[in-house]
Amino acid sequence: MKILVVGSGAREHALAWKLARERDVSEVLCAPGNPGIAEVARCLAADPARPPDLLGLAVREQVDLTVVGPELPLSLGIVDLFSARGRPIVGPTKEAAALESSKAFAKDFMARHGVPSARFRVCDTAEAALDAIAGGEFGLPLVVKADGLAAGKGVVIAEDRATAEQAVRASMIEGRFGASGSRVVLEEFLTGQEASYFVLADGVSCMPLSSAQDHKRIFDDDRGPNTGGMGAFAPSPLLTPEVERRVLDEIVHPVLEGMAAEGRPYRGFLYVGLMLTAEGPKVIEFNVRFGDPEAQVVLPMLDEELSWLLGEAATGALPSRPARFRNEPHVGVVLAARGYPDAVETGKPISGVDTAAAVEDALVFHAGTGRRDGQLVTSGGRVLTVVGRGPTYRDAIDVAYRAASHVHFDGMQLRRDIGRKALLGSDPGDGSTQGVDTSRIRGLTP
Numbered sequence: 001m002k003i004l005v006v007g008s009g010a011r012e013h014a015l016a017w018k019l020a021r022e023r024d025v026s027e028v029l030c031a032p033g034n035p036g037i038a039e040v041a042r043c044l045a046a047d048p049a050r051p052p053d054l055l056g057l058a059v060r061e062q063v064d065l066t067v068v069g070p071e072l073p074l075s076l077g078i079v080d081l082f083s084a085r086g087r088p089i090v091g092p093t094k095e096a097a098a099l100e101s102s103k104a105f106a107k108d109f110m111a112r113h114g115v116p117s118a119r120f121r122v123c124d125t126a127e128a129a130l131d132a133i134a135g136g137e138f139g140l141p142l143v144v145k146a147d148g149l150a151a152g153k154g155v156v157i158a159e160d161r162a163t164a165e166q167a168v169r170a171s172m173i174e175g176r177f178g179a180s181g182s183r184v185v186l187e188e189f190l191t192g193q194e195a196s197y198f199v200l201a202d203g204v205s206c207m208p209l210s211s212a213q214d215h216k217r218i219f220d221d222d223r224g225p226n227t228g229g230m231g232a233f234a235p236s237p238l239l240t241p242e243v244e245r246r247v248l249d250e251i252v253h254p255v256l257e258g259m260a261a262e263g264r265p266y267r268g269f270l271y272v273g274l275m276l277t278a279e280g281p282k283v284i285e286f287n288v289r290f291g292d293p294e295a296q297v298v299l300p301m302l303d304e305e306l307s308w309l310l311g312e313a314a315t316g317a318l319p320s321r322p323a324r325f326r327n328e329p330h331v332g333v334v335l336a337a338r339g340y341p342d343a344v345e346t347g348k349p350i351s352g353v354d355t356a357a358a359v360e361d362a363l364v365f366h367a368g369t370g371r372r373d374g375q376l377v378t379s380g381g382r383v384l385t386v387v388g389r390g391p392t393y394r395d396a397i398d399v400a401y402r403a404a405s406h407v408h409f410d411g412m413q414l415r416r417d418i419g420r421k422a423l424l425g426s427d428p429g430d431g432s433t434q435g436v437d438t439s440r441i442r443g444l445t446p
């Protein structure tokens with residue numbers, strides 16, 4: 001099987017790396033890829049924002065199956081385009097991708113189907129949003145979300161009314177996110193602990209994959225601005241069998257059934273962003289793709305052929321059993337460029353990647369890397385994800401940081417506390433360390 005991976009980040013490197021090791025895969029192509037991906041796949045220049053170009057490439061190269069990493073091509077209808085030409089592809093159609101590309105759609109949809117989530121109001125004008133804020137319906141803090149895709153920057157958690165009003169003005173009047181911000185969703189702020197849950201769906205049924213926890217803020221102890229993710233670990237100790245059952249019964253299955261009933265059957269990876277509240281798991285957001293950096297820690301744990309799972313998902317024949325995973329936690333640390341998550345410096349020489357990758361039980365996935373005169377250089381905000389695995393979270397953390405210590409580039413920044421929450425078990429928030437009973441977490445049992 002010849003497989004095309006669309007995208008150029010560390011998530012796509014993890015997808016390509018996994019596929020390239022599989023028995024039934026004759027070749028992995030990646031468009032556009034990066035220097036790390038080029039070690040496991042043939043990279044072809046293409047713009048993921050131009051689905052017709054990707055279709056042309058898939059036809060020319062006689063690709064058997066295409067898998068899409070980022071949300072943008074999905075929201076632009078790449079799956080509709082490929083399907084219309086009979087080209088197998090894994091991912092949601094443009095209409096189904098609205099679960100991520102329109103927060104208003106996602107919230108209304110959840111309300112229609114009884115999926116637990118925060119109380120909300122969709123506002124089509126700035127006046128309506130400012131009135132709703134003045135009315136204090138949801139109290140403070142208040143969550144203000146731009147409706148459309150905003151590169152992870154469209155959500156503001158406003159501690160006070162002035163900040164909420166400013167977020168509305170920036171989105172709806174000043175046009176900070178273009179058309180994506182012309183509508184906003186105001187939401188009640190949920191308290192609890194955050195985790196992510198991933199399934200692969202085939203339009204009707206789904207295969208539960210794994211849980212994970214991301215570290216979204218730039219600095220240790222969850223301080224500073226939000227990023228695309230500075231590190232992740234999998235599985236999440238918070239997703240006990242009881243919680244996982246509730247997530248499947250109360251969220252995943254109603255969503256898939258609801259999408260099918262509304263004529264938008266969901267196919268592809270579904271990322272459920274969760275808040276585990278005192279009342280039970282609630283949805284913070286959906287993403288219509290695998291997470292980044294979660295894919296970098298989940299995919300290496302997968303103990304069966306991803307190419308087979310993707311093929312079954314593409315044809316609507318996916319078994320509904322849980323996927324099989326290796327019995328060892330994985331921890332991934334993102335190495336980012338100076339300035340990230342704002343404007344970054346690029347073109348800085350990177351050293352030590354091969355030494356890091358040679359550390360036993362470590363993997364290095366490329367994201368913002370490029371080549372200049374044969375030298376590996378930085379080319380983006382998140383540059384590399386260094387992953388460690390081991391029999392315990394502590395071992396996996398140690399491996400990841402030992403490997404990361406070999407990498408250097410000018411301005412490199414990383415968090416030093418990735419995975420610590422797994423050691424804190426249920427993260428009681430009081431600084432205490434309580435042991436994790438890993439024997440009860442799926443993916444960690446033999």
Ligand code: GLY
Nearest residue numbers: 214229291292293
């Ligand atoms: N890790 C967050 C995301 O993939 O959007």
